[in-house]
Amino acid sequence: MRQPIDQHPADARRLRIHEIVFEADTPAGWAFDVALTVLIVASILVVMLESVPAVRLRHGALLRGLEWGFTILFTIEYAVRLYSVRRPLRYALSPFGLIDLLAILPTYLSLVLTGAQTLLVVRVLRLLRIFRIFKLAEYLRESSVLVAALRASRRKITVFLLAVVTIVVIVGTLMYVVEGEAHGFTSIPTSVYWAVVTLTTVGYGDLSPATPLGRGLAVVVMLMGYAIIAVPTGIVTMELTRARDLPVSSQACPSCGLGGHEFGAKFCRRCGAAL
Numbered sequence: 001m002r003q004p005i006d007q008h009p010a011d012a013r014r015l016r017i018h019e020i021v022f023e024a025d026t027p028a029g030w031a032f033d034v035a036l037t038v039l040i041v042a043s044i045l046v047v048m049l050e051s052v053p054a055v056r057l058r059h060g061a062l063l064r065g066l067e068w069g070f071t072i073l074f075t076i077e078y079a080v081r082l083y084s085v086r087r088p089l090r091y092a093l094s095p096f097g098l099i100d101l102l103a104i105l106p107t108y109l110s111l112v113l114t115g116a117q118t119l120l121v122v123r124v125l126r127l128l129r130i131f132r133i134f135k136l137a138e139y140l141r142e143s144s145v146l147v148a149a150l151r152a153s154r155r156k157i158t159v160f161l162l163a164v165v166t167i168v169v170i171v172g173t174l175m176y177v178v179e180g181e182a183h184g185f186t187s188i189p190t191s192v193y194w195a196v197v198t199l200t201t202v203g204y205g206d207l208s209p210a211t212p213l214g215r216g217l218a219v220v221v222m223l224m225g226y227a228i229i230a231v232p233t234g235i236v237t238m239e240l241t242r243a244r245d246l247p248v249s250s251q252a253c254p255s256c257g258l259g260g261h262e263f264g265a266k267f268c269r270r271c272g273a274a275l
Contacts, residue, residue, distance in 0.1 A: 014083065014084050014086075015084075015254060017080060017083065017084040018084040018085065018252070018254050020032050021077070021080055021081055021084055022081070022084070022085075022252035022254075023252055036077065039070060039073060039074070040103075042066075042070070043066075043067065043070040043074075046063050046066050046067055046070065047067065049063060050063045050064070050067070067107060068107065071104050071107040071108070074100070074103055074104045075104050077100075078100045078101065078103075078104060081097075081100065084254075085253075085254065085255055085256060086254060086255040086256075086273065087255050087256050087271060087273075090255070090256040090270075090271060091256050094256065094258065148239075149236055149239035150236065150239075152239040153235045153236050153238075153239040156235045157232055157235055157236075160231055160232060160235070164199070164228060167195075167199070167224070168192055168195040168196050168199055169192055169195075171191075171192075171195040171199075171217065171221055172188055172189075172191035172192030172193075172194065172195040173188055173191065173192075174217060175191045175194060175195065175209065175214060175217060175218075176188050176190075176191040178209070178211060178213050178214045178217065179191075179209050179210065179211060179214045183209065183210045183211070183214070184207050184208075185207065190207070193207075194207045195221060198218060198221045198222060198225065199221050199222075199224065199225040199228065200225060200229075201222065201225045201226065201229070253268035253270065253271065253273055253275060254273065254275070255268060255271050255273030256268060256270055256271045256273065258270045258271070
């Protein structure tokens, strides 16, 4: 539940803007997010079309003009978001804040770096805001459960990755000794690369053992790869069954812009500001 609105006109205006640009609980907020999503999709299509030589040759000037128009609109939107939160720097350094900034920087960089505007496809990440448009609270809830499970299993996964690194180093070294430079295993790093490709069952085929002993070792690594792939999945699945499934609100913090709080929460879990 929100605290009573400060009577100061500037604070009331900022709170009203915050509700529109960060939340979708009001018709104005919903309309803002829908319009923003349409602009994001349109700007991505413009970038994609500009990468096609035939289209760029015929409509290059129009596409560049549209891109600058989108960039100006997104710059204004980014500035409005910074204005509407009590702690602009905290929002600017948040994941969504960084994505918003990266969505406008390439166009300005293209003034000094040729081709930088192609990096504007990063705007597709901003479509994550669509979760607020349709109020898919269950998706926010599931993402919170998944994040909690990943955090709980990070130590087990770290130990697992260290074990995998140890295995590929040992196998790569053995393969370097067994096969040698005559069969393409010119160094231990190259052999370790082969071990990683084989263990992950990718199998590019650019390197392959030729001796019977080397092929036997390759078979062992291939079979080991199938077993190893299932380990992190099992670890995360176990933690998912332990994670609590708590309902999540679509309300965003008026101070730092963080969303995904639990229903009934009175304070932001990141900055502690009143919701």
